[in-house]
Amino acid sequence: MGRCTELSSIPLHIKLLYFAGPIAAALLAFLIQFNGLAQSFEDELDTAVYQIETTVNSFEVALEGFANFIAISHDIQDDQIRAYAQGIRRLYPDLYMFEIASEVPYSDRDAFERLMRIKGYPDFRIHGFDYTATRQVTTVAEKQFYYPIRFIEPESPEVMEVLGLDLASSSGILIETLLGSLKAPRPLASRPFELLEGGKGYVIYRPAVAMPNVRLDDAKMPFLNFAMLVIRGKDLLPDGLMGQSGYRATLSFTGVNTEDVTEVLVEPIKIEESAYPLYTYTKTVQVENESQPFRLTLEKDISWNAFNWLKILSITLAGVLFFYYLTSRLSKAHSRDILAKYERDKLYSQANFDLLTGLPNTNLLMDRAEQAIRMAERSGSIVAICYLDLDKFKVVNDTWGHDAGNELLIQIALRLKQALRAEDTVARIHGDEFVILLPEVNKLSAWDYNIPDKLLSIFEQPFYVAGQALHITGSFGVASYPEDGRDLESLLGVSDKRMYVHKHELNALMS
Numbered sequence: 001m002g003r004c005t006e007l008s009s010i011p012l013h014i015k016l017l018y019f020a021g022p023i024a025a026a027l028l029a030f031l032i033q034f035n036g037l038a039q040s041f042e043d044e045l046d047t048a049v050y051q052i053e054t055t056v057n058s059f060e061v062a063l064e065g066f067a068n069f070i071a072i073s074h075d076i077q078d079d080q081i082r083a084y085a086q087g088i089r090r091l092y093p094d095l096y097m098f099e100i101a102s103e104v105p106y107s108d109r110d111a112f113e114r115l116m117r118i119k120g121y122p123d124f125r126i127h128g129f130d131y132t133a134t135r136q137v138t139t140v141a142e143k144q145f146y147y148p149i150r151f152i153e154p155e156s157p158e159v160m161e162v163l164g165l166d167l168a169s170s171s172g173i174l175i176e177t178l179l180g181s182l183k184a185p186r187p188l189a190s191r192p193f194e195l196l197e198g199g200k201g202y203v204i205y206r207p208a209v210a211m212p213n214v215r216l217d218d219a220k221m222p223f224l225n226f227a228m229l230v231i232r233g234k235d236l237l238p239d240g241l242m243g244q245s246g247y248r249a250t251l252s253f254t255g256v257n258t259e260d261v262t263e264v265l266v267e268p269i270k271i272e273e274s275a276y277p278l279y280t281y282t283k284t285v286q287v288e289n290e291s292q293p294f295r296l297t298l299e300k301d302i303s304w305n306a307f308n309w310l311k312i313l314s315i316t317l318a319g320v321l322f323f324y325y326l327t328s329r330l331s332k333a334h335s336r337d338i339l340a341k342y343e344r345d346k347l348y349s350q351a352n353f354d355l356l357t358g359l360p361n362t363n364l365l366m367d368r369a370e371q372a373i374r375m376a377e378r379s380g381s382i383v384a385i386c387y388l389d390l391d392k393f394k395v396v397n398d399t400w401g402h403d404a405g406n407e408l409l410i411q412i413a414l415r416l417k418q419a420l421r422a423e424d425t426v427a428r429i430h431g432d433e434f435v436i437l438l439p440e441v442n443k444l445s446a447w448d449y450n451i452p453d454k455l456l457s458i459f460e461q462p463f464y465v466a467g468q469a470l471h472i473t474g475s476f477g478v479a480s481y482p483e484d485g486r487d488l489e490s491l492l493g494v495s496d497k498r499m500y501v502h503k504h505e506l507n508a509l510m511s
Contacts, residue, residue, distance in 0.1 A: 025319020067227035277301035
């Protein structure tokens, strides 16, 4: 029974591994998925930034070409400009609208408006637009110069009100950037604003002239055309990114050489109220372009649907199998260790203990006696050996059987151990003969008068065997180191002889 208990007792660390292994496997599977989703997010962000940088650079190149085409052809017609703009838009489909604005002195306003009507725009007039309050077309006041938009490509009904829009009368953002473009070494982008036709965007300006260093004052501006490219904010974000669920992209305009966000160009798509993301990845990256400085903030919500449950299940199952295999091997190894220890203990017990009484046998007695004698040599103490033989034990076996005799031996062994000190050794050497080893006895006289009395006292009370109360006596013989011998064999010989003397004396008294 004890052996089975030992074999079934698995160590705590193996039990914890057995139960925690599947949990660890599942957590590992989720961690791998999270890392994969994070890497996917980083890849999407890098791709988006690259595409935005490529797009804004293409915008800049397209506007430079458009401005140069206008600048080198003084007598060019609008249909030729339109054909050129359409060709560029075929190359760069993300381009929203090309525009041309020209300086018109007040004295030429009427002639300019009649010319535009002759060109096919019967309702053309120079006008303004209230970008802040009413968002309606307004009449412009008389002023020295106007800067109306005279060309747009592509033309569509929803943008026709842009024709004739006076940049100087409509928006401080537009005229400020227009004037700034005269000094800029490259195309210059305005801050974002709400386009007349709706939606947020910005305008890139480039004077259509081979630019000298022009000095401007508040009173006059050189007569020239401005090539303009209108950009809708939503056209900057990659279509693939906008189409993916869980992503939110915010594109913000930043001042050149500054980290401060001045205005949001593209607002993020709001999350549905029913969505409860487990985690949200967020990262902000600066778009590298001097004339169109933007900052992209990308967010991605991680929900339960984002996980590849087949991979999680596969990894978890593999982890569970691995942990079960590991715990199985550890359990078997532990069982082998327990069994080996049990076998070692069993062999040690068989070699050193009496199977019936559990007392040390002759082997263990010899080992302990040698240790006791060595200690006595160093300390100068006495080692006593007491030889005990039961009287008339054969009568018990013959009368009540060997089982009764065995029970009697067991009870005697128990009483002997109870009567002696913890450091004393009671050994059964064979049959009904016992040897008591008493180490470190300091005074032989004290031992002579006290220890024999303790040994004899175990026979004062009867032994109950096979339903009978048996009165048993024993004969003792005592020898001591170093007086009677200097090894166990000598001491056993002396004590055995004295035991037989004691036995004859008892027999003589009883007869």
